[in-house]
Amino acid sequence: MSFLKFILKNPFRRKNSAILAIFGICIGIIVIVALGGITSGLVSTFEDTIHAGGADFSISGKETGNSAYGTNTISANWTNIIANVSGVEEVYPIYVVLTSIGDDYMNTLIGINPNGTSMADLGIVEGRIFTDNASEVIIGKVYAKDKNLSVGDSIKIKGENFKVVGIYETGNSNMAGAVFTSITKVGDLMDDKDSISNLYVKVKKGEDPKTVADRIDKLYGENITTVSSVMEMQQMATMLNSLQAASWGISLLAIVVGGLGIINTMLMSVFERTREIGVLKAVGWSNRKILTMIVGESLVITILSAIIGSVIGVAACLLLCPMIGLTPVFNVETFVQAFGIAIIVGIIGGLYPASKAVKLPPTEALRYE
Amino acid sequence: MSNIVEINNLVKSYENGHIKALNGIDLTIEEGEFVSIIGPSGSGKSTLLNMLGALDSPDSGSINVAGYDLSSSKDLNKFRAQKIGFVFQLHNLIPNLSVVENVEIPMFTSKMSNSEMRSKALTLLEGVGLKEKASQKPSKLSGGERQRVAIARALANNPSVILADEPTGSLDSKTSSKILKQLIDLHKKENVTLIIVTHDMNVAKLADRVIEVLDGKLVNAGDKSLENKIVVE
Ligand SMILES: Nc1ncnc2c1ncn2[C@@H]1O[C@H](COP(=O)(O)OP(=O)(O)O)[C@@H](O)[C@H]1O
Numbered sequence: 001m002s003f004l005k006f007i008l009k010n011p012f013r014r015k016n017s018a019i020l021a022i023f024g025i026c027i028g029i030i031v032i033v034a035l036g037g038i039t040s041g042l043v044s045t046f047e048d049t050i051h052a053g054g055a056d057f058s059i060s061g062k063e064t065g066n067s068a069y070g071t072n073t074i075s076a077n078w079t080n081i082i083a084n085v086s087g088v089e090e091v092y093p094i095y096v097v098l099t100s101i102g103d104d105y106m107n108t109l110i111g112i113n114p115n116g117t118s119m120a121d122l123g124i125v126e127g128r129i130f131t132d133n134a135s136e137v138i139i140g141k142v143y144a145k146d147k148n149l150s151v152g153d154s155i156k157i158k159g160e161n162f163k164v165v166g167i168y169e170t171g172n173s174n175m176a177g178a179v180f181t182s183i184t185k186v187g188d189l190m191d192d193k194d195s196i197s198n199l200y201v202k203v204k205k206g207e208d209p210k211t212v213a214d215r216i217d218k219l220y221g222e223n224i225t226t227v228s229s230v231m232e233m234q235q236m237a238t239m240l241n242s243l244q245a246a247s248w249g250i251s252l253l254a255i256v257v258g259g260l261g262i263i264n265t266m267l268m269s270v271f272e273r274t275r276e277i278g279v280l281k282a283v284g285w286s287n288r289k290i291l292t293m294i295v296g297e298s299l300v301i302t303i304l305s306a307i308i309g310s311v312i313g314v315a316a317c318l319l320l321c322p323m324i325g326l327t328p329v330f331n332v333e334t335f336v337q338a339f340g341i342a343i344i345v346g347i348i349g350g351l352y353p354a355s356k357a358v359k360l361p362p363t364e365a366l367r368y369e
Numbered sequence: 370m371s372n373i374v375e376i377n378n379l380v381k382s383y384e385n386g387h388i389k390a391l392n393g394i395d396l397t398i399e400e401g402e403f404v405s406i407i408g409p410s411g412s413g414k415s416t417l418l419n420m421l422g423a424l425d426s427p428d429s430g431s432i433n434v435a436g437y438d439l440s441s442s443k444d445l446n447k448f449r450a451q452k453i454g455f456v457f458q459l460h461n462l463i464p465n466l467s468v469v470e471n472v473e474i475p476m477f478t479s480k481m482s483n484s485e486m487r488s489k490a491l492t493l494l495e496g497v498g499l500k501e502k503a504s505q506k507p508s509k510l511s512g513g514e515r516q517r518v519a520i521a522r523a524l525a526n527n528p529s530v531i532l533a534d535e536p537t538g539s540l541d542s543k544t545s546s547k548i549l550k551q552l553i554d555l556h557k558k559e560n561v562t563l564i565i566v567t568h569d570m571n572v573a574k575l576a577d578r579v580i581e582v583l584d585g586k587l588v589n590a591g592d593k594s595l596e597n598k599i600v601v602e
């Protein structure tokens with residue numbers, strides 16, 4: 001028999017007590033794993049939408065209302081005006097027009113500065129970005145599939161031939177089916193160099209986007225409006241962070257409650273096995289070996305709890321999350337957190353009872369009835 | 370022959386000195402000797418035996434067993450593991466382990482592999498006639514069989530000294546004599562020093578020497594015959 005097998009045999013001698021301890025720790029682990037799955041699921045959903053390097057907020061004409069991609073226009077001069085507002089790092093205008101594209105009588109053509117595509121949350125997945133003022137477009141992946149277009153094909157826009165040079169992906173559903181070219185080209189095409197639809201604004205490092213947006217609203221609120229959907233997403237991200245913090249809070253609670261539970265279980269177990277521990281000492285077991293045995297038994301209970309809790313947590317998440325339209329994401333960190341906590345609880349919960357067992361004088365232990 | 374046990378003026382008290390369990394014991398035991406310790410209940414027999422096995426430490430005096438100075442040495446678990454085999458009145462087997470696993474328990478202190486442990490434990494069980502019960506739980510065994518398992522366990526690490534504290538105290542006389550025969554055979558075959566605490570005079574007189582304890586003192590330590598002994602019962 002190996003020492004490990006001996007340790008594995010002990011915790012389940014009093015099944016009820018062990019099951020109770022497992023139950024207690026399991027609840028903590030389930031919450032941690034489920035919360036981890038939900039949080040990561042939310043994070044990945046929102047990270048799809050707000051790519052790093054994206055704009056902090058956008059600006060549109062007053063009459064456009066809250067739609068960031070309306071077709072109402074504002075004067076191109078706003079680009080320079082907004083760029084001079086303090087706290088603004090970069091401004092990119094976009095020009096959204098409805099025109100004939102390919103076999104569609106009306107579709108959305110968006111003009112943007114080639115350097116501004118990251119702010120518009122466009123990620124090139126194939127080919128390259130268009131060059132300024134060239135008859136080149138990039139098209140959304142959805143659109144490409146729909147129209148059976150690929151890089152190198154050409155497409156007619158308002159009677160003029162354009163070459164598809166790239167395919168992009170975006171988390172922004174408004175733009176998934178659109179066609180992009182340079183804003184200069186759109187100006188040419190529309191014969192209107194003075195109009196733009198929206199401005200994408202990125203604030204300077206260390207500036208609060210909300211403060212900068214409020215500043216713009218205060219200065220030019222009569223004519224333009226800031227659209228903060230991007231900021232709201234960031235506030236969402238902040239909320240997710242607090243969800244993650246809550247998960248750590250619950251972990252701490254699980255450590256305390258689970259720790260007390262396991263201490264209680266192990267103390268009872270040590271107490272009931274007083275004679276047996278006396279025998280182990282009599283046959284020459286060192287204090288260290290006895291300590292290892294008790295802490296090992298405690299770890300068996302907590303690690304088993306972590307396994308059961310993880311399985312239940314994942315199962316519950318997979319079952320319940322789709323009901324609220326969320327796809328849970330389980331990453332390694334969540335399980336590292338769950339098992340880490342189980343191991344910490346196992347060690348601290350086992351150490352005190354183990355020290356009790358070690359301190360027991362063997363003669364007392366053997367006299368114990 | 371050299372002495373395996375040397376005790377000088379050994380004192381041990383409990384309850385803050387109110388109970389003098391051992392009150393100045395002087396005793397030497399030769400290697401390979403079979404000694405029985407008798408005396409009334411509460412006279413200090415178990416305390417003396419526990420001292421010999423380093424389960425307890427003396428208040429004063431010196432005690433030397435198998436080359437270890439037990440009043441100062443710190444390596445006592447090693448001493449217990451390598452030199453001593455205990456047999457208690459109650460078998461003290463671990464209930465959730467099989468018979469053979471119980472015999473393996475002391476071997477965890479050695480560097481033996483799992484398979485070496487198993488084969489040695491089976492050999493020891495064969496020696497006490499219980500090989501066929503190796504995989505059973507102790508609860509399935511009779512009292513005498515359990516005590517034989519305890520003897521096999523005591524022999525696990527080839528001890529120099531076997532300390533038996535009323536090993537037959539909870540058994541009927543027929544089973545008792547069987548157990549004793551086994552212990553004595555062992556002592557003869559392996560030349561193990563055997564020290565048995567008992568209140569059974571029939572058991573005591575089988576020994577090379579009978580030591581009598583009364584109120585924590587030896588009243589008779591060297592007599593090899595029972596003829597001129599005060600029998601306390
Ligand atoms: N661990 C202990 N704590 C307190 N008193 C003890 C302890 N061990 C033994 N004694 C006391 O010491 C005396 C001798 O006990 P013991 O050696 O067990 O006697 P015996 O084995 O001869 O019956 C008794 O009075 C007993 O109550």
Ligand SMILES: [Mg+2]
Pocket residue numbers: 414415416534
């Ligand atoms: Mg006794």
